[in-house]
Every structure is written in C-alpha cells, then in structure tokens.
Amino acid sequence: MSDATTWDQRYAGTDRLFSGNPNTALVREVAGLTPGTALDVGCGEGGDAVWLARQGWTVTAVDVSGVALRRAAGYAAEAGVSVDFQRHDLTASFPVGTFDLVSSQFLYSYGDFPRERILRRAADAVAPGGILLIESHQDHGPGEHPPIRFPxxxxxxxxxxxxxxxxxxxxxxxxxxxGEDRTDSTVKLRRVAR
Incomplete structure (x- = not known):
C-alpha cells in the first residue's frame, strides 16, 4: 500500500485527525519573524498553514494525502486566507522554489520513509537569510506506534x-x-545570506 493510500485511509477514518490548532513550537519559533514566503512540509489538515497565512505569510503547503489537503483547503476558506496547497509524495517530488521559512512539524510516515533525505531537500529550499524549522518527537508517547527511531x-x-x-x-x-508526558525537539537554522 502506498503512503498516499495509507494516509488517505487514516484521514478518512475520522472527521478530524488533528486539533486544527497550530503547533506550539511553530508559534513560539516564528513569533517575531517578518512574514515572507513559507513552505509547510507535511501540512496535514492545514492548522499550521492557516495560522501562518493569518500572520501574513504567503504559504505553500504540501502533503501526500488528498483527503487531508481537501480538508485543509476547506479550513483555509473558512478562515478567509489563501494557501497554495499542493499534493506531493515527498519521496518522489518537492515544491519548486525557495522560501523564507521552511517548516517541518513532526514529519513521519510508515515503512521505509527517507525522512533525513526529505529534510535535506527541505533545507535546500530555504532562501538566503531564511529559516529552517524542524520539530520532532523524542519518544513515542502513549499507545501503540510503528517502530520509529527518533534521532x-x-x-x-x-x-x-x-x-x-x-x-x-x-x-x-x-x-x-x-500538557503531555512526552519530549519533543526543535532544530532551527538560519541560512546565512551572502
């Protein structure tokens, strides 16, 4: 089963998989930045993308799931903001261009998922002077989970x-x-402007 099919089925199994709120780390780390162009890598149902657009960012948001992207587009329309939602299997394609902010909030998938390679591609998409923000889990938290190693x-x-x-x-x-008994991590880099 492809990643797209797996994620479409996961999103289709519930009215909303995630809260719709922006990730706390994104809000904390982006506060104070001058809005420009932003890329949300693995945007899911669009909580982060819509929040960024509300802050004045010009947002491109990508995900492998068409179900999630349709929900995200509906959420953006309800919020009265414009977001360029694009469907990409990041193992095979990536949005064109460079961005002032590239955000990856908990980008994981099932099976043999080349996360490190995708994150290097995300780094390549950061414009000079721009920010790369990667938020990761450091443990599984409660419940059943696939075997993922958290660097x-x-x-x-x-x-x-x-x-x-x-x-x-x-x-x-x-x-x-x-509010949860688990640990996350933040890697935040600025590409040096030359």
Whole structure:
C-alpha cells in the first residue's frame, strides 16, 4: 500500500485527525519573524498553514494525502486566507522554489520513509537569510506506534549535512511537550545570506 493510500485511509477514518490548532513550537519559533514566503512540509489538515497565512505569510503547503489537503483547503476558506496547497509524495517530488521559512512539524510516515533525505531537500529550499524549522518527537508517547527511531537534535542536525559557514544554528534542543508526558525537539537554522 502506498503512503498516499495509507494516509488517505487514516484521514478518512475520522472527521478530524488533528486539533486544527497550530503547533506550539511553530508559534513560539516564528513569533517575531517578518512574514515572507513559507513552505509547510507535511501540512496535514492545514492548522499550521492557516495560522501562518493569518500572520501574513504567503504559504505553500504540501502533503501526500488528498483527503487531508481537501480538508485543509476547506479550513483555509473558512478562515478567509489563501494557501497554495499542493499534493506531493515527498519521496518522489518537492515544491519548486525557495522560501523564507521552511517548516517541518513532526514529519513521519510508515515503512521505509527517507525522512533525513526529505529534510535535506527541505533545507535546500530555504532562501538566503531564511529559516529552517524542524520539530520532532523524542519518544513515542502513549499507545501503540510503528517502530520509529527518533534521532536526537544533534543527530538530526548532523544528518542535514549543513555546509560549514552556510548555516547559523539558532536552536538545537529537546523540550517537554506542553500538557503531555512526552519530549519533543526543535532544530532551527538560519541560512546565512551572502
């Protein structure tokens, strides 16, 4: 079964898979940035994309699931904002262009998912002076989960293979998730403008 089919079935099995609220880390880390162009990688039902658009960002948001993207487009319409929603299997295609902010909030999938390679491609899409923001889990939390290894923030940063002098590390740390008994991490980089 393809990732697209798996995720379409998961989203179709419920009226709303996620809360519709923006991720807390995204709000914290983007506050104070001057809005420009943003790419939301793995946007799901659009909570982050709509929040960014409400803050004045010009947003491109991508996901593998057509079901999720239809919901996200409906949410954006209800909110009165414009978001360019695109369907991409990130193992095979990626949005064109560069962006002032590239955000990946908990990008995971099932099976043999090349997350590290996709995140390197996300880094390539950051414009000079722009921000790469990656939020990750550090543990599974409660319930049944597929076997996923969660690299530490330092391991994730090393896996991005940042060119010396090209990136400024703004944050690379674990933190507790608000209101839950689990740990997440943030890697936030700025591409040095030349």
């Amino acid at each position: 530490s923030p330092a391991e994730l940063l090393a896996g991005l293979e940042p060119a010396p002098g090209e990136w400024e590390v703004l944050r690379c740390a674990e933190h507790p998730r608000a």
